[in-house]
Amino acid sequence: MTIGLLRRAFLLGAGLAAALSGAATAGEYSLTVDPVTVDTGAFTRSGIGYNGATPGPVLRFREGEDVTIRVTNNLSEPTSIHWHGLILPFEQDGVPGISYEGIAPGETFTYRFPIVQSGTYWFHSHTGFQEPDGAYGAIVIEPTKREPFRYDREYVVQLTDAHPHSGNRIMRNLKMMPDYYNRKQRTLFDFLRDTREQGFDAALSDRSAWGDMRMMPTDIEDLQGFTPLMNGKSSAQNWTGLFTPGERIRLRFINSSAMTYFDIRIPGLKMTVVQADGNNVLPVPVDEFRIAVAETYDILVQPKEDTPFAIFAESMGRTSSVRGTLATAEGQKGDIPDLRKPPLLTMADMGMAHEGMDHGAMSMAGGTHTMPDGSAMKGMDHSKMAMPVGAHTMPDGSTMKGMDHSTMDMGTSDPFYAPGSGLMPTAANGGKFLSYNDLRTQKPLYPHREATREIELRLTGNMERYMWSINGIKYADAEPIRLQYGERVRFKFVNETMMTHPMHLHGMWSILDTGKGKWNPVKHVVSVAPGTTLFMETEVDAPGQWAFHCHLSYHADSGMFRKVIVEGGPEGKAAALPVKTEG
Amino acid sequence: MSSSSILGAVLGASLSFALLSSGPALAAGSHGGGHGMHDMKIGKPGDPAKVSRTIEITMYDNYYEPESLDIKEGETIRFVVRNAGEFVHEFNIATAAMHEAHRPEMMMMMEHGVLEPDRINLEAAKAMQASMGHGMHNEANSVLLEPGKSGEIVWTFPKHADLEFACNVPGHYETGMHGKVKLSH
Amino acid sequence: MFTRYAALSAFSAFLLASPVSAEQLFWGIQAEQLEWRSGEGSEAFAWDADAFVGTDELKVVWRSEAEYATGPSSFETLENQLRLQVPVSTFFDAVAGVRYDSPDEGPHRTYGVLGLHGLAKQWFEVDADLYLSEYPSARFEVEYEGLITNRVIFTPSIELDIPLVDDEATSRAAFGPKLEVGGRLSYDLLDRAIAPYVGVHWERTFGKSGRLVRAEGEDDDVVSLVVGFRLMF
Structure with a gap:
């Protein structure tokens, strides 16, 4: 941990020295925000992209450099770019109404910030539904030091979920009819089958238990009808990454979907997870992993045979999938496995087994x-x-x-799902499925210490009205969360809904409590499964005001969102907060 | 008992345990007897008096410097191994198959708290040793080091073998912490 | 300077209502029934439709129900309501508004509306309304969507309209209820936007109301076959 501190101090020092001497390596980048056409093969629609394409370009930064990014808005509406996972001054964070006022049509906004980290991240619009409409791209930051792993080549694998409807239309339809996009509801035939398998009484009492709550056990993805894309390509369009047998390949997975969690596997290859959310973790060999919306995972694979391997990403609710291929020649296609049977939520996911989920006394x-x-x-x-x-x-x-x-x-005992949860993942080949419990940070960024206080955030919602909130209050009606510079806050997430929420705090790291002390993984998104309580701690070291929200686009937009204000800070570092003029 | 001997004992124990319990995986690389790694196929512990040269190995997170070794057939080498990384690393000379069989062992030690990311838990190691009723001995083909520590191996290489040096701490081999031993005339 | 500028602009943006914090306005149009009714000696075109605009906290709903007979062409019933809906519980909204009836035959009537609209346990969609005027009445509607498959849907519905006082001009008598029972089998043809259906519709007027209906020379017990579309935009 001292090393982590030293490293930070070194970086800060280096940054400062560079700034003073004017000798900093400086990267200049420019992006245009453009109307584009999204073509999934299944449908074509208009969308939003960067430099004329969706996904946008991969921005390659170097740790320690000062970047200047000129963003020109070619849309007829305002836009913004948020640098997801990057530690930077709050005015550069790109959230309209919190960091700045956004970028008006025709205008160019210049972002300037130092790069103080390395790893895989991404960027996206934080305005309206531009992100689900295609406004995203990848960020790769080269570290100053050698990576703690070897690879011969690397690919960004950016997963997205294209929908034939625009974000605005989806939101309106959900407000009109919350199950508008659930086409996996239980039918008469399901009832007849359950009657045959469990008996009439059991089938009926199960239906009546769910009917009492007016909820659906098949409602896992909230929204269906997506065509998942891998680097902008559907299964048929088959994104291909070339390799030479024996090479070690680094795949930088980014889930830039609006709503879709993916279970990812490469049949025939063991994957070694080396990074999560941009921070190196102690390597974990796995057969399959689940990537929450807005997370990133870097994995290494070493295909030795001269044969194509499918990279297969299956949606958590098994309603859709995308296949890409690691191939030794263009044109090769990995086999597409069948979709597995859709899971059903259980009463455990409805919070009926809440007491069993205290990690401290499991x-x-x-x-x-x-x-x-x-x-x-x-x-x-x-x-x-x-x-x-x-x-x-x-x-x-x-x-x-x-x-x-x-x-x-191992999958049957993932403590990050409610015991008995229908969402508990298992690997397709019966092998190892990654759990949050397997993640140990490679470099603790902060000394491990007791949190100075705890803040409880109940994740709440009203599915029938399609309203999402925190502590029962939606963003429009909520007071900001006020944090003091220098404190270490322990956030307690209690998921009272039946949905899985990927919670994303801007500007500061989310140290996920897996019970491993200083080895707890350092993330920017923590996924909270239904019926569970999860803790994360944050060293409040970034003055200013920040966004804190569920990263499912339609949950964030309908109110599962907060503004966080960090007050105070050392002389010269404290932010000139608008809140001061408010008060 | 000194810490290093406890460690050696635990490592040895876990190693021979692997040999006994996962026979098929090792059939190619071992005769499966009680002597574990003392197999002519990979060479044998060397006589310090016959050392022809000393090779310094530096272990980083997660790679070696140098990344491969050029050794003469039958040569006896003194390896001075230094862990310059921030995590526990191993320097282990064996065949790829033996390394593969060894890795689940190391995983077990990690899961049971003996192997922590940056230290070796001696309390856990002692407890583990106490429960292992058989085959305690130091393994001369490997050294497991905490960050900042150094160790030595004297090893006599065989005439023909397909050997690797590797770190079998969970995930390290997979991320590239291994190198070829090139045997030449 | 830069920081200060950014902070100021962030503040002004905050005051101008940011995209995420603004109360959003939604709208929708839904026709549960838009159909041709063919019964013993009566042919009619009928609808039951809602349009709304509003926020999570307040919706303005225009509801229209009508039956347009084709024998002698005329609106047998034509009801229009303007309703304000405010959430009062997780699943229910309170309703207040006005209703204006303007059939071609008979007097036009205006009512005040008080009611509840929402989703009861076991997925029953419920409307319970009290219509207030000098001729008050109460109405209770329940609908259920039974999924045969995810696109083939059987929708039974019951509507019970109970006059609370005599209103002979509209052929209604106190506590002589009119019952409508329907069963419609639909198929979601285009998303949820257009779903053609076939079904049966049974209307029965009871008690003194029934006698008044018969005195008008009409049937107090009509079974119709229906064919139509469910629409949603």
Whole structure:
């Protein structure tokens, strides 16, 4: 942790020295915001892009440089660009009404900020529904130091969900009829099948339990009808990344979707997760991972055979998918697997098992495993592991087989889902599915310390009115959240809805509490599953005012959004807050 | 008992445990006896008196300097290994298959708290050693080091072998922390 | 200077109402019924439609219901309501407004409207309205969407209209209710915008109201086959 601090200090120092001497490496970039045509193969519609395309270009920055980005608005409406995950002065954060007033039609706005981090990020419009309409691009920042992993080539894999309807129309339809886009509702035939399988009484009482709540167990994605795209290409259009057998390839996955979570796998290849939300993590070999909206994950793969491999991203509700290919020659196509059976939400997802979700006092199916160092072990349900003959007894009394982790069903014990949740992911090949519990930061950015206070944020909503809110209050009616510079705030998210919410705090890191102390992963989006409580901590080190919201476009827009004001700060660093004139 | 010997014992124990319990995976690289890595196919612990040269290995996060080794057949080398990274790393000479079989072992140690990202938990290691009723011995083909620590291996290479040096701390091999041992006449 | 400028402009933008904090206005048009009714000796064109504009907190709804007979062409019923809806619970809105009836035959009537509109348990869509005038009445409507598949939908509906006092000019008598029961089988042809359907519609007038209807030479018990479209924009 001292090293993390030192690194920050070094970076700050270097930045300062560079600024004073005027010798900083300076990158100049320009972007135009343009009306474009989105062609998914399934449909064509008008949308918004950058430099004439959606997704926009990959912006490549270098850690330590000062960037100047000129953004010209060629639209007939105002726009904005938010640099998602970047640590920068609040005036440069690009949220209209919070950071600045936005960019008027025909105008050019010049962003200037130092790059103080490295990794994979992205940028997008923060105005209206321009982002779901196509206004996004990728950011890759080269570190000053050597990466803690080796690769021979890299690709950005940006996932998006194109919809035939414009964002405004979708929002209006949802307000008129909240299940407008749910075409996976349970039907008479589902009832007949359930009656056959579970008996009439059970089927009826299940229907009546959901009917009582006026909610649907099939309502996982909130919105359907998307055509997912990989780097702007649908399955048929087949985005292709070339490789030479034996090469190690870094794939920078970015989920720039409006609403869609993806489960990603590359059948035939083990993936090693090396970075999450731009920060390196201790490498985790996995078979499959789920990427929440607005998250990024960097993975390494090493295909050794001269054969195409499908990169397959399946939506969490299994209503859509996209395939791209890692190929040794253009024109090759990876096989498209069948969509798996859609999950159903359970009463656990409705918050009926809330008490069981306290990470601090989680009871495991097989009893909590107390480790020799006195810590309790989470997320490893040994009782469910198959034990072959000759199993070894561990000091903690648990037994352990010959350690074939690749076939352990780890997915059934992900503590970041409500116990019994229908959303609990499992890998298609029965192998390892990444959990938040597996993420350990490679470089703690801050010393680990007790939070100075806790702020509870209940994630709330009214599905029938398509209203989303925090603590029951939507953004339009809410007071800002006021934080003091220098404090470490512990946010307690209590998800009282049946949707999964990717919560995104601008300007400061979100340290996800996985119970690993200083190794807790450092993120910019934390996904809160239904029926769960999740904690994240933030070192309040960025004066100014910032946006804090659910990154599902239609949830943010309908009110699951807050302004955060960071008050105070050292002399010369405190922001000139508009709030001071307000008061 | 000194910490290094406990460590060695635990590593050895876990290593031989891997050999016993996942036989098929190792059939190619080992005769599967109780002596673990002491297999002529990968070479053997060297006699310090016969060392022909010393090679310095620096371990970073997560790669080695140098990234590959040129060794003469039958040569005895003293490896001075320094961990200049911020995480625990291993320098281990074996075949790719043996490394592969070793990795789940290291995963087990990490999951049970013996192997922490930047330190080795000796309390956990002791507890683990106590429960292992068999085959405690130091393994001469590998050294596991906390950040800032250094260690030594003296190793006599065989005539023909397809060897790698590698770090099997979970995720490190996969992200490229391994190199070829090129054996020449 | 830059910081100060940005802060000032951020503040002015805040005052001018930012895109995310502005109260958004939504609108929609929905015709639950837009159909041809063919019964014993009666043919009619009928609709039951809503249009709304508003926010989460307040909606203005125009509701229109009509039956236009083709024998001698005339509006047998023509009701228009202007309703204000305000949320009062998770699933229900309170309604207040006016209703104006202007059939071709018989007197025109104006009512004040008080009611509840929302979604009851088990997905029953409910309207309960009290129509206030010198000829008050109450109306209760329930509708249910039964999904055969996600696009083939069977919609049973019940509407019960109860006059609270005698109004012989409109052939209605106190507590002589009129009952409408329907069953419509639709198919979502184009998204949810256009869904053609077929079904049956049964109208029965009870009690003294029934006698008044019969005295007019009309049937107090009519079963019609219906064919039409459900529309949503």
